[in-house]
Amino acid sequence: MPELDLLIAGGTVVTPQGRRPAHVEVRDGRVVGVVPVTSRRRDAAEVVDATGLLVMPGGVDTHVHLMDPGAPEREDFPTGTSAAAAAGVTTIIEHSHGNPVRTVADLTRKREHLAGRSAVDFALAAHAWPGEADAVEDLWRAGVGFFKLFTCTTHGVPGHDPAALKTHLEANALSGAVTLMHCEDESLTEAAEQLLRSEGRTDGGILLDWRNRDAELVAAAVAALLVRRTGARATVAHVSNPEVAGYVAAERARGADLFAEVCPQYLLLREDEVHEHGALRKFTPPARARTFEDELEMWRLLRSGVLTHMSTDHAPSTREQKAAGDIWDVHFGLPGLDSTMPLLLDAAARGHLAHEDVARVYAEVPAKRYGLWPRKGRLAPGADADVVLVDPHARRVLRDEDVISRAGWTPFAGREVTGRVLRTYSRGRLIAADGRPVGDLDGRWLPGAGAGVS
Secondary structure, eight states: OOSEEEEEEEEEEEETTEEEEEEEEEETTEEEEEEETTSOOOOEEEEEEOTTOEEEEOEEEEEEOOOTTTOTTTOOHHHHHHHHHHHTEEEEEEOOTTSOOOSHHHHHHHHHHHTTOOSSEEEEOEEOOTTOGGGHHHHHHHTOSOEEEESSOBTTBOOOOHHHHHHHHHHHHHHTOEEEEEOOOHHHHHHHHHHHHHTTOOSTTHHHHHTOHHHHHHHHHHHHHHHHHHTOEEEEOSOOSHHHHHHHHHHHHTTOEEEEEEOTHHHHOOTTHHHHHGGGGOOSSOOOOOSHHHHHHHHHHHHHTSSOEEOOOBOOOOHHHHTSSOTTTSOOOBOOTTTHHHHHHHHHHHTSSOHHHHHIIIIIHHHHHTTOTTTSSOOSTTSBOOEEEEEEEEEEEOOGGGOOSTTOOOTTTTOEEEEEEEEEEETTEEEEETTEEOSOOOOOBOOOTTTTOO
16 A cells, blocks of 8 residues: 555755755645655655656635626636636635625525535635624634725725724724725725716726726725724735835834735736727726836835735636626726736746745735635645646746636737646645646635634
């Protein structure tokens, strides 16, 4: 009888703390050893030669919208999580705005609906609703991954004004929950929308004036201050530019338990692209980078930890859906699960990050922030054997034709990237190879950190 189920042999194991040649030993879905290559190789039912490859923890993407149930024609769990697996993501936290989780009964129904529908392990977030702060403790104890809160009405979800935000954060602090905050000031976006509509504008450029820089900055500054004042734990979602990051960092330095999430679109897409691409660049906050120097500064902030971690904010629509109306009416959002890990690996190849940084910002930090650690986000004994094998030198061009998401396109089409995920393992099972999903939909629900805590 073999001692191990799986031995990943001879690769270079990469963690946030460094890299070293090592064998990864797996039994019963868990890592049982990360041992020097000079060690005696234990017998294994399956041996994978990882010579010349990087062995990295599977991606942990904590801001994903799969619209299932709700609007599965945009994205469903089987398709979206298959895209995640193929790209090297082994854990997600999902919330869909079209069918929001607001009660424990909602969470139960969603869990039941998703049984057997996920290729990767997943947690589920709830939506914070103005006037419903009393629901926070029960939902947190029931196992939601976090609470998603808007400061402006978006996707049909009502926004929190500062008073409602403070009330929610106080409930958050009492329960020990964590909140992901979408920060745009509603009074500023509403005033801008009224003016733009009065002018009859329907060009792509309305997005920059409507969801403007001041709206994001004002909301983020107020939210950051209230997080500190209430003693809550929170994350500012999709920080778009260094000025917002600075306000978050300042409150963190004053003692706020406050993280700052970023997404590839704020590092690699330019503000003026909306003039050419219109609805295909309709996401909010919009891209802010105007120059290559803007991009470099955002990479620096991510590398230094001011921006704490990476997510996709995967919110896809097909090209046809993006064309079904004018710029005011079509859905916000971009597809991202197919492209985020490839873009991070490319950033390491280009010197913006190290591969150790990729393991930190797209595995360790999000897993720790949302209570998935120590089972997720690391390669060490006791952790789930969520592993990706990476050829750091392989080159390819990102193409719409290769997108697995129902969106069928990527805003990064035509970009050459260096670094490719060759194999993805979830709990020791091969779930993707050579950019395609394999195996059954055997992903499990992961209860959040508050589950079962009295």
